[in-house]
Amino acid sequence: MADKPALRPFAQYLLGFLMVLQRSTGGNTTFFLGEVSNQAWPMYFPIIYAIKEPLAFHILTIIALLFAAWKIKEPFWRAPYHRLKTWVQNHFVEFALLGFIAFYWFMSVRANLNIGVRHLMPVIPLTYILVGNQISKWLNNAKRFNFRTLAVGALFIWYIFGTLWNFPHFLSYFNELAGGPYGGWRYATDSNLDWGQDLKRLADFVEEKQIPSIAVDYFGGGSPRYYLGDKYEPWWSAKGKPRGWFAISATFRQSAWGEPIKNLATKPEDNYSWLRPHEPVATIGHSIFVYYLP
Structure with a gap:
């Protein structure tokens, strides 16, 4: 694949994905939440993701999830197989992205390597795509310029300002839940900080x-x-x-x-x-x- 320019980005992505999986089978002595271990914590990646990604994006994610749930008009137990099959047929791209994200998160939580949020990088862009798609539909669902537009605009301004405020120390970024980059060392080190x-x-x-x-x-x-x-x-x-x-x-x-x-x-x-x-x-x-x- 790497010798074909059109496929080279996909080859590099696949190579990185396989390297992460291989690396995750090993272990590393790590500091996390006041403890040190050479074995993994099951909650390491969920907590690190929560405090390393911008808080504004987490709020957008919650809005996207609530909107997706709101679109399900009927209870889950009514013809679930037929409804799921229909949804997959009509939204195969979203289904594929969700499936890969779920698989990767499952493997990451079970892996014996806890050294940084960077090991979630293969799924972070895909998460942004899915959240952005739902937010776009949520905005289009409104009939005119209203609170939704103002809320999303405010969150985008918060996101941009928070990023610029941390310049040039992007690697050591922590969001407000961790007290910003000044408080990150209390939670995790290594490539997180x-x-x-x-x-x-x-x-x-x-x-x-x-x-x-x-x-x-x-x-x-x-x-x-x-x-x-x-x-x-x-x-x-x-x-x-x-x-x-x-x-x-x-x-x-x-x-x-x-x-x-x-x-x-x-x-x-x-x-x-x-x-x-x-x-x-x-x-x-x-x-x-x-x-x-x-």
Whole structure:
């Protein structure tokens, strides 16, 4: 498929879908709601989806579901098979999308990999299509410009404003249910919040404050040595409390402070207990906490 330009996007989508399924069979030590485990939580993806997607879109989804339910004029138990068959014949595209979304959600909830809302990406665009379709029908069902138009317009403005307000920290976006990006670290880390994206901003902070040396425990694929040069000193919990400036990625801090569950083995020297009495003096882009330790 990849050698045919018209089919290449579908090939890439299918490849990504298969890669996600393969990756989900493994496991990963993860922080979630104050706990740390290398096994999955059944409610991980439902909760992460609820707090990572814009709240305005969730409201639009509820409106779409209510409108779809309202269109069912008769009780479910009256000729359900015939009615379902007729609906599938008349709405096969919607049926196919719903079926795939349901299957993917089922597999995600049962999978042993909980590291980010990104693993729901194969179905998020399809969800937007279905919700948009129902909202369009809901608006067209109105006879003239009315409350429905105003409500949807207000939700779109909220959606756009919330996105722009979070610029440029889109990866660390959390909606209002989680307290926004400033409160996201309390719920989940890893690629939901922290993928090492703020390393250069940390270097800018060090330069601005004229910090001569800083101990860093960094989570990500960047090179602290490249950005910080000789000012960088690699650090981890077992080395004990450093003197002076210290920066730690949210993923490492929350994983160290979370409560181990499901027989997860941890070492006392790795739990950053010496850091708990201190408050960060700065937060770099929502994902790196900076301390000054006397």
